[in-house]
Amino acid sequence: MTRDLRNVRHQPAPDAPTPLSAEEEARYRNLLFTELGNKIADDGWARYPAHTPEERRRLIEVAARLTAHWGQQVFIEPEDQTRFRLCLAGHQTLPS
Template identity: 65%
Template structure:
């Protein structure tokens, strides 16, 4: 017997995060702006986990907001599948073999 199902929706998996409301999203971005901004200002770079596309987008947006706030570019680079690195010029990844000084 075949039955028609009405008003049936997919439910997210139990372990998947629920989407944030607009207010929660604004608060998260404000905290990231403050905390990551302080860490970058202190040592020139910060590392933060980003497991989903939405978390990566959020960190990239924070980097753009910090760039506009400070008037200098804050770069974003994926360190691996689970973390992004935000840094100022001169504090980014160093080449594996730095150039030799000219004699």
């Protein structure tokens, strides 16, 4: 028996995250821009989890947007395998 395999789609694993729509992605990046921007403005630095390559790309894009918005470099550096640190110059060493 031959099966018709047209319109077959790859299904993610049950526990895998589903991709965000373009609108959801834009809203999430705007939220990160606001929340991380406020934290960095208050403390000079912020840390945020980034477990996947997509989450890392979001944080890199947010750091670039903050740099353009403020006119000063927002540095981004991995703290470990799951967290990134965004900071302004002078706050590049870990707080005690």
